[in-house]
Amino acid sequence: MSTDYQQAREALGLELRRLRLTAADGRLTGLELAARAGWPSSSKVTKLELGKQTPTPQDLRAWTDAVGHPEAYEPCLARLRGFESQIRSWKRQLAQGHRPVQAAHNAAQTKAKVLRAWESSWVVGILQTPGYARAILRHFAALHGSKRDDIEDAVAARMERQRLLYEPGRQYHIVMSESVLRHLVCPPADLAAQLSYLSGVIGLKSVELGIVPFSASLRLPPAAGFWIYDDRQVVTETWHAELWLDDDVTVATYLKVWKTLRESAVYGADAQNVINAAMRALNGQ
Known part of the structure; x- marks a missing residue:
């Protein structure tokens, strides 16, 4: 995987972490966010935040809804589309x-x-x-x-x-x-x-x-x-x-x-x- 791609994925992960820590109803743990998103464990949350897994558009929707910031979905999706258009x-x-x-x-x-x-x-x-x-x-x-x-x-x-x-x-x-x-x-x-x-x-x-x-x-x-x-x-x-x-x-x-x-x-x-x-x-x- 290219360095540019990985850096872009890690940058998106940092943004997702920021959204989790500034959730509309207060800071969420990984377990709490996973539960709201309907994921079986917090491991997916960790992988996405560390840039070890590429989110799908559905993942981004679930994340931004779970943290109470649905307006963040489109900017996050634009980031995803940006680096996926190259790799x-x-x-x-x-x-x-x-x-x-x-x-x-x-x-x-x-x-x-x-x-x-x-x-x-x-x-x-x-x-x-x-x-x-x-x-x-x-x-x-x-x-x-x-x-x-x-x-x-x-x-x-x-x-x-x-x-x-x-x-x-x-x-x-x-x-x-x-x-x-x-x-x-x-x-x-x-x-x-x-x-x-x-x-x-x-x-x-x-x-x-x-x-x-x-x-x-x-x-x-x-x-x-x-x-x-x-x-x-x-x-x-x-x-x-x-x-x-x-x-x-x-x-x-x-x-x-x-x-x-x-x-x-x-x-x-x-x-x-x-x-x-x-x-x-x-x-x-």
Whole structure:
């Protein structure tokens, strides 16, 4: 978890503690507040105040009502939304389902005109085929114990994103490692369909697709994938959360990384040759 995120959570915890100590009808103990909020013990109160647990909007409502300061709910919620807009926990996102996550990415890409991406683990979402996307989403649903059965809706939403490839005035600059073409993250038949689709992408006017071959010299290690929207916002993933970052220094760093990795990529016919080699290797298995 990032230092900025943790500091923001601790600051919200201090505000919650202040509200408890200045309750409308007198200072409350943790046990008293927990009882009023309908929580089984005071451990949740302690975790929230120390910034060891992220409150939900429902937690904030229960807290501000319990201390007799309902007017404090909106300011506390604004703080929560502020740091959650940058670091979006998978657990909390997927509690609402997989389709809303895809819808958020669709909306972000719709607003952007120049989109840059780097990926070394899997094919970027906008270039995925249904079978490949379905496999990826199922893997992540299993990892995070998602109980929302909306994988097919999420696949459909991810496929909807591909219409952006054909809208005028938008340009995608996508660089991926050759490893993306080789990882069996889906059944072989689905990977074969995915590789075939990527071959066709090379001819799209809106997409500049670069592949970094295994044989290429790298000035930086591949590391995690990311998107840069209009050189103003970065979206990257960790195993526990998505990071949506927009401060100038961070964006400049990711842009420098992207440009450095791009120097090792091949394009056009050379990229096609790398894809064809991956298809031959797959067929030979």
